[in-house]
Amino acid sequence: MEIDEDRNNKMRAIASELNILTRSDGSAIITQGGSCCIASVNGPLEVSPANIDMNKAYVEVIYRPKCGLPGVNERYKEKIVKSLCETCIITQLYPRTQITVQAQEMDDHGGLLACAINAVNLAIMNSGLEMKFHMAAIHCGLDSDDNLNIDPEYVPKANLTFSRIQRSSRSQNFKGNFTFVFDSTKKSLIGVNTDGKFTIQQYNEAQKLCKDASRKIFDFYREMVKKYATVL
Amino acid sequence: MxxxxxxxxxxxxxxxxxxxxxxxxxxxxxxxxxxxxxxxxxxxxxxxxxxxxxxxxxxxxxxxxxxxxxxxxxxxxxxxxxxxxxxxxxxxxxxxxxxxxxxxxxxxxxxxxxxxxxxxxxxxxxxxxxxxxxxxxxxxxxxxxxxxxxxxxxxxxxxxxxxxxxxxxxxxxxxxxxxxxxxxxxxxxxxxxxxxxxxxxxxxxxxxxxxxxxxxxxxxxxxxxxxxxxxxxxxxxxxxxxxxxxxxxxxxxxxxxxxxxxxxxxxxxxxxxxxxxxxxxxxxxxxxxxxxLSNLPSNFHNEEIVEKIEQPEIVGIAESSSHGETSDDEVKIIDDNTVTSGKWIEVTSEDEDSSSDEEMPEQTNTRTSQDAPKTEKKLHSNESSEEEKTIVLK
Structure with a gap:
């Protein structure tokens, strides 16, 4: 499944494949431009006594970097994805169980958090867990000339090697980075993650741009359902 | 879990x-x-x-x-x-x-x-x-x-x-x-x-x-x-x-x-x-x-797309060479193949000779019987005669 690059919205090409893992209940791999992420969902499963919740399912999220041991950044991303999953899955339907979500980054060319959230959404969709709504995450970068760039591609200089030294520099082309997450029913904001310096006007402008762009992602989800839900 | x-x-x-x-x-x-x-x-x-x-x-x-x-x-x-x-x-x-x-x-x-x-x-x-x-x-x-x-x-x-x-x-x-x-x-x-x-x-x-x-x-x-x-x-x-x-x-x-x-x-x-x-x-x-390109084989597209490594296997080689040959020549060709098609075959035959290991002939029998055109039957009989040999050797 592929959506071609649209120059007006400046969204990168998205491609995805569902159900690529046999051992998981739901799985998806998604590439947005050069960024690539794979996600798997298992659940509802037996929960350990320490995490048991009588009213709803316990959601565990694991986020793995492509190399090196997971650190603070990965824990932070886990926390973001976890709170989003708890919002979009109807966890009350699966009390005293556990839902395990794992995301693995594979290629980082900017906007990886957005890519991971979209992958997780597709994986949950594929697993058949009941959802309140779908979520679409969009990354937006504020460059040094105060221009907003929707879903920018990190362009590696020449034939870039991958070493841990260069890892941290990946998204630092921009002085401000925004990741907005919208729901599919009311198109309202359900999550936001920012870093860097920006004004409140720039923030509002970025949110508006991302909200418009989120329609592309939801259209893409619709195409995916059309392609995979052949029984309906 | x-x-x-x-x-x-x-x-x-x-x-x-x-x-x-x-x-x-x-x-x-x-x-x-x-x-x-x-x-x-x-x-x-x-x-x-x-x-x-x-x-x-x-x-x-x-x-x-x-x-x-x-x-x-x-x-x-x-x-x-x-x-x-x-x-x-x-x-x-x-x-x-x-x-x-x-x-x-x-x-x-x-x-x-x-x-x-x-x-x-x-x-x-x-x-x-x-x-x-x-x-x-x-x-x-x-x-x-x-x-x-x-x-x-x-x-x-x-x-x-x-x-x-x-x-x-x-x-x-x-x-x-x-x-x-x-x-x-x-x-x-x-x-x-x-x-x-x-x-x-x-x-x-x-x-x-x-x-x-x-x-x-x-x-x-x-x-x-x-x-x-x-x-x-x-x-x-x-x-x-x-x-x-x-x-x-x-x-x-x-x-x-x-x-x-x-x-x-x-x-x-x-x-x-x-x-x-x-x-x-x-x-x-x-x-x-x-x-x-749907290259990553998923269970949705349950086809085997990447088929580049063939199995290193004795009968596989014999089978592939035997297709489209006239039935009279076949046994000979298969014979040639079993002799020349790889070192490990020699090892297996040694193995069968020295230790009472019947496993290889057994395998080949079942393999050949899976798809059974006339040519394979000849191979089958050929193999089973080998098996008899090993039994005699025991």
């Missing part, structure tokens, strides 16, 4: 069918699943698929101080991770699962202790600064034989990886060049060790190549042989509870050597393709392309 219990019915079904030379996924006993390799955009990143088993590997490098025992050598670190993505019962973090530690250790022995990576070339200043290579292997889907899959992924990723170039000025100073200044330098690999796993059944008499997750759980033992393309044994690991014979190990290692040679050829051909793409100046599209 605990691992799903294996029922006695499943267990005995697999065991009995293997005694008859049959496998749940219709493969022959020494047939391997299809292998696929997909390189990413970054150097040293690769997805390796072996049937439905999927593994992602990424090599990275960083500067560090050398070990005091080897001051002029770089270091290599291998990290295998199996989380709930691989299989629901697996957990990430500490304590590591036994299977994870085992794969890690065997890989370390295969890659580090066989000295396939030229660690001396990773030294910048002796006793002070060396490159530290790190191979991160993430198991995405555990459908059996993660060992082979992660070994192939690790070797391919190491062969694909390139590190930044370094110049030393002599007075203890050095400059790391960015890729824009100087081309990246590949890692020097002396040889490519490839792990080949056999699951042992029937008191260690029947080796089953490339076991699935189910077969792994049912088998008595597993034999891992790491062989490079020069037929040198780099690592051998026998785990489980089973007796085995030296003949079986010799036979398996012959087959493993052939398998290894083919895989190394395959890795090299894929590497060349990738290198040619990069040399043209267009950065490969990486995994995006693989998805767009």
């Amino acid at each position: 605990r691992e799903t219990i294996l029922s006695n019915n499943e267990k005995s079904f697999v065991e009995k069918s293997i005694l008859e030379g049959l496998r749940v996924d219709k493969r022959n006993l020494n047939e391997f699943r299809n292998l696929g390799l997909f390189f990413g955009q970054d150097v040293g990143s690769v997805i390796c698929t072996l049937g439905a088993t999927k593994v992602f590997a990424q090599v990275s490098c960083e500067l560090s101080s050398p070990r005091t025992s080897r001051p002029n050598e770089g270091t290599i670190f291998i990290n295998v991770e199996m989380g709930p993505m691989a299989a629901p019962h697996l957990e990430v973090g500490f304590p590591l699962s036994d299977s994870c530690i085992q794969i890690n250790r065997i890989l370390e022995r295969t890659l580090r202790e066989s000295r396939c990576v030229d660690l001396e070339s990773l030294c910048i200043i002796a006793e002070e600064k060396v490159w530290n290579l790190r191979v991160d292997i993430a198991v995405l889907n555990h459908e059996g034989n993660v060992m082979d899959c992660s070994c192939i992924a690790a070797v391919a990723a190491l062969a694909h990886f390139k590190r930044p170039d370094v110049t030393t000025t002599g007075d203890g100073e050095f400059i790391i060049h960015s890729p824009a200044e100087k081309d990246l330098v590949p890692i020097v690999l002396h040889h490519y060790p490839i792990c080949v796993t056999y699951a042992l059944f029937d008191d260690g008499k029947i080796p089953v190549a490339d076991p699935t997750a189910l077969e792994e759980r049912v088998s008595e033992a597993s034999l891992v042989l790491a062989v490079n393309s020069y037929k040198e044994l780099c690592c051998m690991n026998l785990t489980g509870v089973s007796l085995t014979s030296p003949h079986l190990i010799l036979r398996c290692s012959e087959m493993a050597a052939e398998r290894s040679r083919r895989i190394v050829e395959f890795i090299k051909s894929i590497l060349e393709e990738d290198e040619a793409q990069r040399a043209k100046g267009n950065l490969p599209k990486g995994f995006a392309e693989s998805i767009a």
